[in-house]
Amino acid sequence: xxxxxxxxxxxxxxxxxxxxxxxxxxxxxxxxxxxxxxxxxxxxxxxxxxxxxxxxxxxxxxxxxxxxxxxxxxxxxxxxxxxxxxxxxxxxxxxxxxxxxxxxxxxxxxxxxxxxxxxxxxxxxxxxxxxxxxxxxxxxxxxxxxxxxxxxxxxxxxxxxxxxxxxxxxxxxxxxxxxxxxxxxxxxxxxxxxxxxxxxxxxxxxxxxxxxxxxxxxxxxxxxxxxxxxxxxxxxxxxxxxxxxxxxxxxxxxxxxxxxxxxxxxxxxxxxxxxxxxxxxxxxxxxxxxxxxxxxxxxxxxxxxxxxxxxxxxxxxxxxxxxxxxxxxxxxxxxxxxxxxxxxxxxxxxxxx
Amino acid sequence: xxxxxxxxxxxxxxxxxxxxxxxxxxxxxxxxxxxxxxxxxxxxxxxxxxxxxxxxxxxxxxxxxxxxxxxxxxxxxxxxxxxxxxxxxxxxxxxxxxxxxxxxxxxxxxxxxxxxxxxxxxxxxxxxxxxxxxxxxxxxxxxxxxxxxxxxxxxxxxxxxxxxxxxxxxxxxxxxxxxxxxxxxxxxxxxxxxxxxxxxxxxxxxxxxxxxxxxxxxxxxxxxxxxxxxxxxxxxxxxxxxxxxxxxxxxxxxxxxxxxxxxxxxxxxxxx
Numbered sequence: 001x002x003x004x005x006x007x008x009x010x011x012x013x014x015x016x017x018x019x020x021x022x023x024x025x026x027x028x029x030x031x032x033x034x035x036x037x038x039x040x041x042x043x044x045x046x047x048x049x050x051x052x053x054x055x056x057x058x059x060x061x062x063x064x065x066x067x068x069x070x071x072x073x074x075x076x077x078x079x080x081x082x083x084x085x086x087x088x089x090x091x092x093x094x095x096x097x098x099x100x101x102x103x104x105x106x107x108x109x110x111x112x113x114x115x116x117x118x119x120x121x122x123x124x125x126x127x128x129x130x131x132x133x134x135x136x137x138x139x140x141x142x143x144x145x146x147x148x149x150x151x152x153x154x155x156x157x158x159x160x161x162x163x164x165x166x167x168x169x170x171x172x173x174x175x176x177x178x179x180x181x182x183x184x185x186x187x188x189x190x191x192x193x194x195x196x197x198x199x200x201x202x203x204x205x206x207x208x209x210x211x212x213x214x215x216x217x218x219x220x221x222x223x224x225x226x227x228x229x230x231x232x233x234x235x236x237x238x239x240x241x242x243x244x245x246x247x248x249x250x251x252x253x254x255x256x257x258x259x260x261x262x263x264x265x266x267x268x269x270x271x272x273x274x275x276x277x278x279x280x281x282x283x284x285x286x287x288x289x290x291x292x293x294x295x296x297x298x299x300x301x302x303x304x305x306x307x308x309x310x311x312x313x314x315x316x317x318x319x320x321x322x323x324x325x326x327x328x329x330x331x332x333x334x335x336x337x338x339x340x341x342x343x344x345x346x347x348x349x350x351x352x353x
Numbered sequence: 354x355x356x357x358x359x360x361x362x363x364x365x366x367x368x369x370x371x372x373x374x375x376x377x378x379x380x381x382x383x384x385x386x387x388x389x390x391x392x393x394x395x396x397x398x399x400x401x402x403x404x405x406x407x408x409x410x411x412x413x414x415x416x417x418x419x420x421x422x423x424x425x426x427x428x429x430x431x432x433x434x435x436x437x438x439x440x441x442x443x444x445x446x447x448x449x450x451x452x453x454x455x456x457x458x459x460x461x462x463x464x465x466x467x468x469x470x471x472x473x474x475x476x477x478x479x480x481x482x483x484x485x486x487x488x489x490x491x492x493x494x495x496x497x498x499x500x501x502x503x504x505x506x507x508x509x510x511x512x513x514x515x516x517x518x519x520x521x522x523x524x525x526x527x528x529x530x531x532x533x534x535x536x537x538x539x540x541x542x543x544x545x546x547x548x549x550x551x552x553x554x555x556x557x558x559x560x561x562x563x564x565x566x567x568x569x570x571x572x573x574x575x576x577x578x579x580x581x582x583x584x585x586x587x588x589x590x591x592x593x594x595x596x597x598x599x600x601x602x603x604x605x606x607x608x609x610x611x612x613x614x615x616x617x618x619x620x621x622x623x624x625x
Contacts, residue, residue, distance in 0.1 A: 053521070
């Protein structure tokens with residue numbers, strides 16, 4: 001296993017568009033890092049640059065302490081799982097798994113042993129004689145995973161490996177991947193647009209938007225201390241409430257109540273409150289506009305003096321009006337222009353004991 | 354398909370097959386029966402005499418071997434070159450690709466006869482007259498534009514991600530072509546091979562011009578000399594037998610590979 005270091009990576013496409021801009025990131029040995037972002041944010045490009053399939057127009061890639069520039073993909077000792085799986089259609093599953101070892105001239109008996117071993121770990125032993133087209137989506141996914149695992153590479157790269165699976169299967173495979181990562185103790189860089197995947201699998205998550213890293217940190221940090229409105233709205237489900245409101249000497253006014261945010265700031269700010277941080281208890285009076293049944297919980301669209309707020313509640317509201325309470329420490333305050341969290345400068349532990 | 358169309362198709366088939374069947378039947382009649390008036394339809398006294406004569410009194414076996422060597426080598430050479438060229442072309446920017454593709458098609462329709470004498474000069478210069486290579490190289494070259502054009506369309510359909518997966522898996526550029534792209538393009542390469550093979554097998558003008566020695570002739574050129582070898586009469590039986598003998602292997606090959614030829618020619622029409 002190895003570390004990966006990206007230094008000021010930029011990638012400008014021939015048409016002039018900037019896919020990545022000054023991306024710096026350090027992935028420690030045996031760390032699982034997920035790169036999260038909407039489609040077109042540059043996350044796949046970043047992964048391809050690490051694999052050597054694409055080249056940065058600026059910056060450096062270091063793999064295991066050595067610069068990777070000029071080293072072709074085949075010599076980088078990284079394994080990649082593709083979104084489309086990219087299994088070789090003319091080879092059976094055994095050959096798909098074995099190709100890399102065959103090229104490395106590993107003795108036949110050892111190839112056989114490692115293929116069986118990998119197949120056993122992924123429970124695909126009975127598929128080895130089949131061609132990819134005879135397999136279901138989930139089975140193909142496993143073969144693609146096996147093709148990477150069998151190599152025991154320096155770094156594993158995953159490019160949205162679960163996005164072609166149906167919802168139920170995705171959840172199961174995600175769970176299995178989590179166990180697998182713990183077992184193989186590998187350096188993993190995992191690209192996804194699904195925040196649940198990103199936060200459940202990762203030691204650390206990097207949020208990318210329009211080619212720029214918005215924030216990197218543990219899933220807990222991203223959730224509790226989003227650096228800006230983009231991260232705030234991208235992490236967490238249902239999404240954070242973001243409303244424009246006036247602060248007067250740090251006091252936020254919603255309806256008739258004032259909430260002291262503890263900040264020393266005045267002016268118009270973008271205020272963020274997570275739906276799960278709003279409690280139904282004596283406080284601000286609100287009207288119920290809509291109730292969505294999520295199964296375990298209810299998502300209520302409430303209106304406080306016309307301002308819409310999504311509230312996550314354990315029970316369906318009894319009447320069409322209710323009272324809401326917000327703890328000051330759950331209020332995120334962002335700069336209206338830049339979207340930056342103005343509390344980021346402060347120590348997060350002081351605000352969130 | 355309604356009934357009228359079916360009958361029409363059937364009639365067209367019969368119409369096209371009549372000369373072939375007539376020729377086939379004629380090859381099995383004795384020379385005496387062939388000259389008989391009124392003509393017979395089915396051979397009255399069935400004989401294989403013309404076929405035997407082809408291989409005993411004429412060097413038909415040598416023609417066969419020449420044709421087989423020339424056709425298969427030129428087809429192999431052409432498809433190997435076209436495979437590499439089309440792979441590169443299919444991975445080029447779209448503008449460049451369509452410009453090259455259309456010029457390839459223009460070249461494919463170029464009448465070979467205008468090249469006959471220049472090519473002859475080149476062949477003579479290299480001392481390849483009466484050598485199999487004197488036909489193999491021109492045939493491969495003449496078919497290269499068409500074969501490249503045909504294969505490019507197919508190569509474009511091979512997902513690029515497979516090549517990327519192979520690159521990460523440890524394959525170099527040529528290994529990617531040999532282990533991934535070429536096997537996947539096999540249906541199209543097979544049909545290109547057969548089309549070039551058929552062209553070379555049937556080609557007459559170059560074969561007649563470049564091969565003067567009896568022993569160097571291919572089937573088509575050899576056939577043309579069959580009638581000239583007899584001064585008094587046209588050897589109808591021998592000619593018919595020669596036509597059948599040189600055509601049947603080709604027809605069999607097409608039957609065997611028909612499915613692949615169609616698959617190769619229509620590839621791209623339907624996405625899998």
